[in-house]
Every structure is written in C-alpha cells, then in structure tokens.
Amino acid sequence: MADKIFRVNMTDLSTSLEDVPADWAGHGGRGLTSTIIAAEVPPACHPLGPNNKLVFAPGLLSGTAASNSGRISAGAKSPLTGTIKESNSGGTSAQRLAKMGCKALIIEGQPKDDVWYSLSLTPEGVTINTEDELIGKGNFAVVEGVEKRCSDKIGILSIGQAGEMQMSAANISVKDPDSHVRSLGRGGLGAVMGSKKIKFIALDAGDAKVDIADPDAFRAANRAFTKALVDHPVSQALGTYGSNVLVNIINEAGGLPTKNFSAGQFEGHEQISGETMHDIIVERGGKPKHGCHSGCVIQCSQIYNDLKGNYKTSGMEYESIWAMGADCTVDNLDQIAEMDHILDDIGIDTIETAVAFGVAMEGGVLPFGDSDEMIRIMSEEIAKGTALGRIIGNGAGSVGRTYGVTRVPVVKNQAIPAYDPRAIKGIGITYATSTQGADHTMGYTIATEILGVGGSADPLSKEGQIELSRNLQIATAAIDSTGMCLFVAFAALDDETCLPALIDMINARFGISLNAADVTNLGISILKTEHAFNQAAGFTNLDDRLPEFFETEPVPPHNAVWDFSGEEIDSFWNF
Amino acid sequence: MRIQVKLFAFFRKGRFIKEDRELPEGSTAGEVVDSLDIDREEVGVLMCNSRHCGFDTILQDGDIYAIFPVIGGG
Numbered sequence: 001m002a003d004k005i006f007r008v009n010m011t012d013l014s015t016s017l018e019d020v021p022a023d024w025a026g027h028g029g030r031g032l033t034s035t036i037i038a039a040e041v042p043p044a045c046h047p048l049g050p051n052n053k054l055v056f057a058p059g060l061l062s063g064t065a066a067s068n069s070g071r072i073s074a075g076a077k078s079p080l081t082g083t084i085k086e087s088n089s090g091g092t093s094a095q096r097l098a099k100m101g102c103k104a105l106i107i108e109g110q111p112k113d114d115v116w117y118s119l120s121l122t123p124e125g126v127t128i129n130t131e132d133e134l135i136g137k138g139n140f141a142v143v144e145g146v147e148k149r150c151s152d153k154i155g156i157l158s159i160g161q162a163g164e165m166q167m168s169a170a171n172i173s174v175k176d177p178d179s180h181v182r183s184l185g186r187g188g189l190g191a192v193m194g195s196k197k198i199k200f201i202a203l204d205a206g207d208a209k210v211d212i213a214d215p216d217a218f219r220a221a222n223r224a225f226t227k228a229l230v231d232h233p234v235s236q237a238l239g240t241y242g243s244n245v246l247v248n249i250i251n252e253a254g255g256l257p258t259k260n261f262s263a264g265q266f267e268g269h270e271q272i273s274g275e276t277m278h279d280i281i282v283e284r285g286g287k288p289k290h291g292c293h294s295g296c297v298i299q300c301s302q303i304y305n306d307l308k309g310n311y312k313t314s315g316m317e318y319e320s321i322w323a324m325g326a327d328c329t330v331d332n333l334d335q336i337a338e339m340d341h342i343l344d345d346i347g348i349d350t351i352e353t354a355v356a357f358g359v360a361m362e363g364g365v366l367p368f369g370d371s372d373e374m375i376r377i378m379s380e381e382i383a384k385g386t387a388l389g390r391i392i393g394n395g396a397g398s399v400g401r402t403y404g405v406t407r408v409p410v411v412k413n414q415a416i417p418a419y420d421p422r423a424i425k426g427i428g429i430t431y432a433t434s435t436q437g438a439d440h441t442m443g444y445t446i447a448t449e450i451l452g453v454g455g456s457a458d459p460l461s462k463e464g465q466i467e468l469s470r471n472l473q474i475a476t477a478a479i480d481s482t483g484m485c486l487f488v489a490f491a492a493l494d495d496e497t498c499l500p501a502l503i504d505m506i507n508a509r510f511g512i513s514l515n516a517a518d519v520t521n522l523g524i525s526i527l528k529t530e531h532a533f534n535q536a537a538g539f540t541n542l543d544d545r546l547p548e549f550f551e552t553e554p555v556p557p558h559n560a561v562w563d564f565s566g567e568e569i570d571s572f573w574n575f
Numbered sequence: 576m577r578i579q580v581k582l583f584a585f586f587r588k589g590r591f592i593k594e595d596r597e598l599p600e601g602s603t604a605g606e607v608v609d610s611l612d613i614d615r616e617e618v619g620v621l622m623c624n625s626r627h628c629g630f631d632t633i634l635q636d637g638d639i640y641a642i643f644p645v646i647g648g649g
Contacts, residue, residue: 233617233619233644233645233646234645234646234647237584237585237644237645237646237647238647238648240584240585241584241646242648243648243649244648245584245646245647245648246646246647246648246649248583249583249620249643249646252581252583252622252625252641252643253622253625253627254625270592274584274648275583275584275587300648317648318648318649319649440649441649444649446649447647447649450620451619451620451645451646451647452619452620452627452645453645453647456627458627459627460626486649487647487649490647557625558625
C-alpha cells in the first residue's frame with residue numbers, strides 16, 4: 001500500500017487522504033516537515049493563528065526493523081522563535097504512523113468555537129472527535145485515560161496544560177513503550193497544537209506493517225549498522241550513565257553554564273553527574289539502561305526511582321539536568337527528578353523552562369538554588385496559568401523582558417542549552433546560525449571540540465569552527481530525516497561502515513540507489529529550505545548573533561568571551 | 576611534585592574519584608594513565624587544568640589532571 005498524506009482541516013472539521021506529491025516522496029522526518037511548512041505556511045503568519053500548520057512525519061526508516069529508527073518529527077512555524085521549527089522525539093508514535101502508511105499528518109486551520117477535539121488515526125484515515133473529559137489534565141492522566149478508552153497498544157501524542165494555554169515553551173508529549181512520555185521538546189509546538197484545539201492524537205496501526213522493497217539487503221545492512229552502533233564505546237557509556245555523563249566533562253572543560261551563565265563550572269557538579277545518577281538508580285532498584293523506543297540498541301534513557309523505590313521519572317537528559325541543576329544552582333538530583341516529572345506532566349520544555357527560571361532568579365523573582373520554590377511555581381503557577389506562570393511558561397526571553405534582566409541566554413528567543421559558547425566556541429556558531437534558534441542538536445560540535453569524536457578542535461579557538469558547525473548541521477539535517485536517533489552520529493563519525501549501512505537500508509526500504517553525496521545534498525537542501533523560510537518571515541543575518549553579554553562578560557575559569565565577528569558568522573551560509 | 580588526578584565514568588571502578596599524587600619531575604600524562612592500569616586505547620579525553628592534553632604532555636607541580644574514557648551524549 002502506497003503511503004499517503006493524512007490531512008485534517010480544523011476550520012471545517014474535514015479530513016482527507018492524499019497521494020504523496022512526487023517532490024515529497026524522497027523526504028521523511030525533518031526534511032518532510034520543513035518541506036511541507038515551506039510549501040504551505042505563509043512565512044509571515046501568526047504561529048498561533050489559522051494559517052500556521054502542524055505537521056508530524058515519521059522518518060524514512062521508521063516502522064522498519066532498523067535499529068534506533070523510532071524518531072518522529074514535528075514541524076510548524078514556532079511561536080517561541082518565529083522561525084521554522086522541527087522538533088523530534090522517540091516514543092512509539094513514529095513507528096505507528098509509518099506502519100499505518102502515514103507519510104505525514106498535516107493539521108491546518110483553527111476551530112472558530114471554544115470546543116476541544118482529539119484525533120484518531122488508523123490506516124483508513126483520520127476521525128475528529130470532541131473532547132471534554134481530559135481537558136485541563138496533565139499528560140500522564142491523558143495517556144492513562146486514552147489507553148483506558150482504546151488500548152495500551154496505541155501511540156499517543158498529547159499536550160498538557162501548557163499547550164492548552166498556548167505557552168511558547170509548551171511541548172508535545174509522545175507516549176513511550178512504558179506508557180510514560182517523551183517530548184517533542186523545543187520551540188513551543190505544544191502551543192500550536194493547543195491553538196488547533198487538539199488535546200491528543202491516538203494512533204492505532206492495527207497489524208499494518210511497512211513494505212520493504214528488498215528484505216534481504218535490508219536485513220544485511222541493518223546487521224552491519226547495528227554492529228557499528230553497539231561496538232562504539234560512546235554507545236556503551238550512554239547505556240550506563242545516560243547523556244548525563246556529560247555534566248562532569250563539560251564542567252571540567254569550563255563550559256558548564258552556571259548561575260544563569262555567569263560561570264563555567266558548578267561546585268555541585270558531582271552531585272548531579274551521570275556517575276552519581278547511575279549509583280542512585282542502581283541503589284533504588286531503578287534501571288540505568290532503558291530505551292525510549294523499541295529497536296533502540298543504545299538505551300540512553302533510564303528509570304529513576306524516588307527514595308522509597310517508587311517510579312519518579314525516566315529519560316532525564318543531560319541538558320534538562322544541567323538546566324534545572326547548574327544553571328539554577330540546584331545540586332539535588334531528587335529535586336531535579338521531581339521537576340522533570342512535573343514539567344513532563346504539564347507538557348513544557350525542560351530546557352526553556354529551567355533557563356527561564358535561571359533568568360527569573362537573576363531578576364530576583366526567587367533565590368538561586370531554591371528548588372522548593374521552583375517546584376511550587378511549576379505546580380501552582382505554570383500549571384494553573386497565573387500571570388507569573390505564563391511569564392515563565394513563555395520562556396527565558398519573556399522572563400528577561402518582564403524583569404529587566406540583560407543576561408538572557410537566548411538566540412532567536414530560544415534558550416541556549418548546556419554548553420557555554422564562550423568556552424566552547426564551535427557550538428556558539430551552531431546557536432547563532434541554526435535555522436531553529438539556539439539548539440545544540442542542530443550541529444553538535446561538542447563531539448569534536450570536547451569529546452574527541454570525529455576528529456578534534458580546540459574549543460577555545462575560533463579556527464575551523466564555522467566549517468565544523470556547517471558540516472555537522474548539514475549531516476544532522478539528513479540524519480533527522482531518516483528517523484534515526486542523533487546518537488547514531490557518534491558511530492557514524494568514527495566507524496566507516498556505519499553511514500554506508502544506513503544508506504543501504506534506505507535504498508533497500510524504497511528500492512532506490514542513493515549514495516553518500518545524495519545524502520549530503522539532502523542535508524544542504526533542507527537547511528536552505530529552512531533558511532529561506534526564515535528570511536521570508538523577516539529574519540536577517542543580524543538575527544544570527546549571540547546575546548551581547550557573551551562578548552562583554554568573560555566566563556571563568558578560562559575568562560573567555562565570544563569573539564566571532566558578524567562577518568565571520570555570516571560566512572557560515574557560504575555554501 | 577604533587578598533582579591532583581581525577582577519574583570519571585567507569586575509570587572510577589576499583590580506583591578513585593579524586594586523589595593527590597606525588598610524581599617525579601617530568602612525568603607525562605600517559606605515564607599516569609599507565610600507572611593506573613588504564614588501557615590507553617580506552618582513554619577518550621585527557622585534560623590538564625581544564626584544557627585538553629595528550630599522553631606526551633609533561634605535567635607540572637600543582638596541575639589538575641582529568642582522565643575520561645570515550646563518552647558522549649547531547
């Protein structure tokens with residue numbers, strides 16, 4: 001059965017199944033969401049108005065047996081940044097969409113009345129239902145309620161209270177294999193879903209399976225690919241300590257943003273580190289190793305239990321722990337786990353929200369390190385939509401503007417994550433030039449600058465950083481189209497069998513003959529499509545800049561400043 | 576001379592987190608790795624005073640020296 005575009009119009013509550021246009025056939029994941037947004041969304045539209053569209057797309061390999069291929073992409077014009085946005089996540093939804101033959105789900109329009117809806121997708125198409133019972137509820141109650149109504153086999157995409165209230169940091173939750181949630185985290189896509197008045201999307205693929213053009217070639221390529229992933233030492237460390245293994249090394253390098261980006265090392269780093277987290281998890285009978293989707297062979301997620309040994313949260317990432325930890329000077333992992341759970345339930349980005357708290361602390365709203373007050377504000381203010389809750393829920397930039405703070409770490413109004421660009425300069429180029437606002441995943445130069453994967457580059461030197469960021473941003477755009485977890489990149493950078501095996505799988509899936517140059521060209525064309533959308537939305541090269549304080553405030557211990565000229569940054573786009 | 580050695584991730588198993596060591600003048604970063612029975616092949620990153628260094632780096636009195644296995648995340 002040929003894949004279809006599933007389209008939903010929320011203005012007239014109509015649905016349709018459409019053939020996939022020839023131009024879109026070679027795309028998946030981010031490449032497809034960005035292509036559709038660029039083709040169908042007026043760049044100058046209001047992100048929360050009827051002319052914006054919310055697009056979900058599984059990757060090219062999602063739904064197959066390919067290891068680590070369970071990522072889903074969501075795209076729209078972002079209410080946080082005003083740019084094009086793609087956010088991706090694990091969980092079970094990519095596989096459900098791919099198996100039901102959904103190349104992409106496009107949600108357009110906006111209901112005129114004040115009625116909430118849900119969507120239900122099967123291989124036959126989409127139905128729209130009104131929803132009352134779960135409105136106002138957090139994501140965990142939504143997952144439980146929808147599973148009770150349907151079955152625990154279905155995939156679920158949902159928003160919490162933050163999405164209902166259209167906060168700019170609201171995310172979209174994706175049910176994971178244990179009926180907990182992962183997040184389409186960054187850029188406020190939950191607010192776009194809320195603006196369409198959709199509380200959740202249920203995905204029931206039944207027994208449908210993905211067609212493979214050449215099953216034997218596919219199996220052989222997947223074997224080689226899986227071996228490359230499993231054998232790489234980074235994969236092994238990720239399965240033991242999670243991505244939080246980074247706290248100590250980034251701290252040691254002097255690039256761990258601390259106390260709202262006023263220092264590069266955090267006294268309490270050991271207490272929030274991956275090593276400590278691993279020991280706590282084991283001691284309390286949790287799981288240090290856990291996959292966010294079936295077919296993951298890296299398993300960087302974890303099950304974190306509370307003091308009594310009861311489940312508290314899973315999938316705590318380095319960036320979330322850094323943001324709630326070092327950036328707010330909180331050195332208690334149990335408090336961080338509690339906050340992670342609350343933010344998942346409310347459905348709001350952990351990075352944006354915690355960086356917003358760091359700015360609020362700078363502005364005197366609450367003291368640095370006061371995690372009890374953070375928890376109270378999350379539960380009592382953000383979840384309930386008070387004025388303070390909305391100020392924080394609209395992100396770090398919103399807090400800075402409201403309280404007159406000048407040290408506001410954002411690019412294109414999106415919070416800068418866990419790596420200080422003064423002490424790790426290549427990542428600053430990614431923050432500045434990314435088509436999505438500050439986002440480390442768009443071109444993860446940390447691999448080369450700090451971790452020694454894929455070569456090496458001096459993090460305190462400008463040399464080679466623009467080219468490094470460019471090459472990684474191009475490669476990332478391509479990987480984000482495959483449905484692959486970005487953590488396959490460590491093996492791909494070091495093991496020469498990895499990338500060819502990945503390309504062989506795509507070829508065997510579709511019966512085509514891509515080569516490495518085609519994949520690079522795909523990445524280039526995605527970046528150019530996204531950049532052109534942003535320019536048409538009014539962005540210029542002057543938006544590709546870091547906040548002024550990075551140039552004027554040296555960050556200890558290296559006392560480094562951000563010293564790229566505008567001209568140097570602009571040369572990023574010379575390709 | 577006296578330097579502080581810090582270990583991370585699974586290098587800590589059966590060893591230590593942080594320890595001060597007396598070393599002969601001219602000791603290299605690689606020699607400290609060897610003295611800890613860490614296979615050089617397993618080393619991902621070495622840092623001396625928060626800057627990356629190599630096995631040949633000659634350590635100085637008062638240095639803070641960190642040894643990491645191959646790790647990643649993001």
